[in-house]
Amino acid sequence: xxxxxxxxxxxxxxxxxxxxxxxxxxxxxxxxxxxxxxxxxxxxxxxxxxxxxxxxxxxxxxxxxxxxxxxxxxxxxxxxxxxxxxxxxxxxxxxxxxxxxxxxxxxxxxxxxxxxxxxxxxxxxxxxxxxxxxxxxxxxxxxxxxxxxxxxxxxxxxxxxxxxxxxxxxxxxxxxxxxxxxxxxxxxxxxxxxxxxxxxxxxxxxxxxxxxxxxxxxxxxxxxxxxxxxxxxxxxxxxxxxxxxxxxxxxxxxxxxxxxxxxxxxxxxxxxxxxxxxxxxxxxxxxxxxxxxxxxxxxxxxxxxxxxxxxxx
Amino acid sequence: xxxxxxxxxxxxxxxxxxxxxxxxxxxxxxxxxxxxxxxxxxxxxxxxxxxxxxxxxxxxxxxxxxxxxxxxxxxxxxxxxxxxxxxxxxxxxxxxxxxxxxxxxxxxxxxxxxxxxxxxxxxxxxxxxxxxxxxxxxxxxxxxxxxxxxxxxxxxxxxxxxxxxxxxxxxxxxxxxxxxxxxxxxxxxxxxxxxxxxxxxxxxxxxxxxxxxxxxxxxxxxxxxxxxxxxxxxxxxxxxxxxxxxxxx
Numbered sequence: 001x002x003x004x005x006x007x008x009x010x011x012x013x014x015x016x017x018x019x020x021x022x023x024x025x026x027x028x029x030x031x032x033x034x035x036x037x038x039x040x041x042x043x044x045x046x047x048x049x050x051x052x053x054x055x056x057x058x059x060x061x062x063x064x065x066x067x068x069x070x071x072x073x074x075x076x077x078x079x080x081x082x083x084x085x086x087x088x089x090x091x092x093x094x095x096x097x098x099x100x101x102x103x104x105x106x107x108x109x110x111x112x113x114x115x116x117x118x119x120x121x122x123x124x125x126x127x128x129x130x131x132x133x134x135x136x137x138x139x140x141x142x143x144x145x146x147x148x149x150x151x152x153x154x155x156x157x158x159x160x161x162x163x164x165x166x167x168x169x170x171x172x173x174x175x176x177x178x179x180x181x182x183x184x185x186x187x188x189x190x191x192x193x194x195x196x197x198x199x200x201x202x203x204x205x206x207x208x209x210x211x212x213x214x215x216x217x218x219x220x221x222x223x224x225x226x227x228x229x230x231x232x233x234x235x236x237x238x239x240x241x242x243x244x245x246x247x248x249x250x251x252x253x254x255x256x257x258x259x260x261x262x263x264x265x266x267x268x269x270x271x272x273x274x275x276x277x278x279x280x281x282x283x284x285x286x287x288x289x290x291x292x293x294x295x296x297x298x299x300x301x302x303x304x305x306x307x308x309x310x311x312x313x
Numbered sequence: 314x315x316x317x318x319x320x321x322x323x324x325x326x327x328x329x330x331x332x333x334x335x336x337x338x339x340x341x342x343x344x345x346x347x348x349x350x351x352x353x354x355x356x357x358x359x360x361x362x363x364x365x366x367x368x369x370x371x372x373x374x375x376x377x378x379x380x381x382x383x384x385x386x387x388x389x390x391x392x393x394x395x396x397x398x399x400x401x402x403x404x405x406x407x408x409x410x411x412x413x414x415x416x417x418x419x420x421x422x423x424x425x426x427x428x429x430x431x432x433x434x435x436x437x438x439x440x441x442x443x444x445x446x447x448x449x450x451x452x453x454x455x456x457x458x459x460x461x462x463x464x465x466x467x468x469x470x471x472x473x474x475x476x477x478x479x480x481x482x483x484x485x486x487x488x489x490x491x492x493x494x495x496x497x498x499x500x501x502x503x504x505x506x507x508x509x510x511x512x513x514x515x516x517x518x519x520x521x522x523x524x525x526x527x528x529x530x531x532x533x534x535x536x537x538x539x540x541x542x543x544x545x546x547x548x549x550x551x552x553x554x555x556x557x558x559x560x561x562x
Contacts (some may be wrong), residue, residue, distance in 0.1 A: 062482065109489045116489075117482045219392065219481045220336055223385050226485050227343060230377045238350050238368045246357035 038140045039148045046152025050118050062117045067160045070110040073098055074164035078171035085175040097172075100193050101271035103164055104200060105264045105279060111204065112229055112260070114160060115153070119208035120221035122149050127216035132311065146213075146308040150205055150301065157201035165193035192270045199270070200263055203293050206300035207259055213307045233258050240282060252282025256292035265289025319408045324420035330393045331386055331424060340382060344432035347374045351436035362451045363522040365440045370433065370455050371523055375508065379429045379459055380492070383466030384484035386421040388474040390467070392481065395474070401557060410552040414545055418471055425463035430456045447519070454519035461537050462511035468544035469507070475551040503527035510537040 052060030077084070077098055084097070104111070126132050135145055169190040176182035211228055212221030236254035243251025255261055261280060268275050269286035280289070350369050354360070394400040403413060437452030444451075466484075474480035496502045496509075503509040512526045513533025520526075528536070 058479075062479070109494050113486050113489050116485055117479075215336075217396075219385065219389060222482055222485060223381055224339075226489070227377070227381055230381075231343075231346065231373070234372050234377060235346070235350065238372065239353060241364075241368050242354055242357040248357075 035139045035141070035144060038138060039144050042135075042140065042145065042148040043151045043155075046122055046149055047155055049122060050152055050156040059121075063114065063156075066110055066114045066117065067163070070107055070114070070160060071164045071167060073107065074103065074167035074171070078167045078174070081171040081174045088175075098168060100165060100168060100190055100196075101267060101273045102276070103168065104161070104196070104267060105276065108260055108264070111157070111161065111200070112226075115157070115204050115208040116222050116225045118156070119153055119205070119225060120212040120218040122153055123209055123213050124216055124218045124221050127213075127311075142308040142311070143305055146209075146304050150209055150304065153209060154201045154205035157205055158197050161197035161200055162193070165190065165197065169193075189271075192272070196267050196270045199266060199290075199293060199297075203259070203263060203297045203300075206297045206304060210300040210304040210307065213304055213311075229259050233260055236261075252284060255280070255282055255284060256288065257296075259296065262289045262292045262296065266293040316407075316409050316412050319406070319412055320416040320419075323403070323408075323413060323416040327390055327417050327420045328424065331389050331421065340385075340428060344378055344382065344428045347378065347432050347436040348439065351439040354440050360440050360443050360448075362441050362444055362448055365437075366451065366455070366521050366523055369436060369440070370521075374429065374433050374436070374455070375458065375462070375511065376492075378432065379462045379511070380466060380484070380488040380507075382428050383425045383463045384470050384481060384488065386425045387467035387470030388480040388484055390417040390421040390471050390474070392474045392478070395478065400555075404552075404555065411549045414471075414549045414552060418468055418545055418548075421471065422464050422467045425467055426460050429459040429463055433459050450519040451521060454515040454517075454521055457518055458511040458515040461514040461533070462507055465507040465510055465537050465540050468541045468548075472544040472548040472551070475548055475555065500527065504536065507537075507540070509533070510540070
């Protein structure tokens, strides 16, 4: 009677993990997909979450309305491209069109609103309902979790930012009589929008996730992101305005800390355009803004990882 | 009159919900920013009313501090109870719903005024009062703008938070898109903008040197009053028919 059931003991004895609590249940013998696959799964889940797929219609409303509003002007221009082309041909004056390099500058507040609404969705729920330990006890580590979330939001933002660029490109090509020549003309102007969209996406995703990872409540995360973005825009401008009369030569360097203005400056570098004096003042070059944007993305990714490494789970 | 006796208790609970330890610290930090900037202006020798009004009052206190603080408190007054599920206990008490709404609104408005008005008063005291009698009036006008703005934002988003769980995000959208972008493009929005109500109300005391005040003081007070009363009435109506949220978030 004391002979143990061979089916229960033999797999347990060979596998180190199950030797203590082995109750004799059947073991998983399938393929283990490992850490990279877990990250991929979380990335896909996060991407669906940002857009509200797999969730009720109310969750889809905010991302789709905002993405639609952001793309709307470009799509409008695409829809009316033939009308615009005709008018240019008949009146001879160049139409006042939306341009690749100034599109983000014109409609950035919708992108800001998008991260405010969606970044807390990604990271706050997991903290609030205390499911993080369930992730961290699996092959998914803390850093992997943070990176997957960052990847999801950055990819979602990249799509959001790229759609109007594509619409502008198609519209501009259709406006010209010779399509192939037009593609050749337009492509060099349009191509910088891919690195531009990638840069904006990574910077804003890192910023918003780093801030929202500090609070389990969506409301406070959202307020935190808005407060950070708006204040870091307003404070350097205010100090610069006193600095000009007070003779503080260093005061325009503070613009490097701004989240949106730096990105706008960096886009000027990517598109090879002069800095827009309406948005950017001071003596800084476009290259400095590009460096500042990349550096701020790095800092926020580091903050995000630090936060997840220290998070009580 | 027994029901009114519940007001202080509801207000006390609301204040405790709205003022957690860490987030209060952050909000206080946020509201000291205008004061710090005012100090920087003072150090640089800039004590003109106009420059202060544009650079600090308009761009930071009015555009960022007031909406953020007031929307947060307004949507949080009921939002926190709904999120935590404690609204059940509140609704189960034999207290008229208008008393619940009034005491929540009053306490949220009070702390919003305390933070925004206090910060504005202090900043104005540092920068504008040295400019003489006009400076004192300008400071009072700015504090009045904060009071009117706090009352409007809190009432509106308190009502909205009873309809949707995402009142705060809608509020931020209102602040960024409506007040920020659209009101620059479409001047007609002035009649439907809390920012304009606040700035208009301030003209009752002093004509702040801001280029875009579009409403007269009477209109502004009237519209702000209508907004507050209507929002609180709708909130009461909604609370009488309130259905406890289900499991779907």
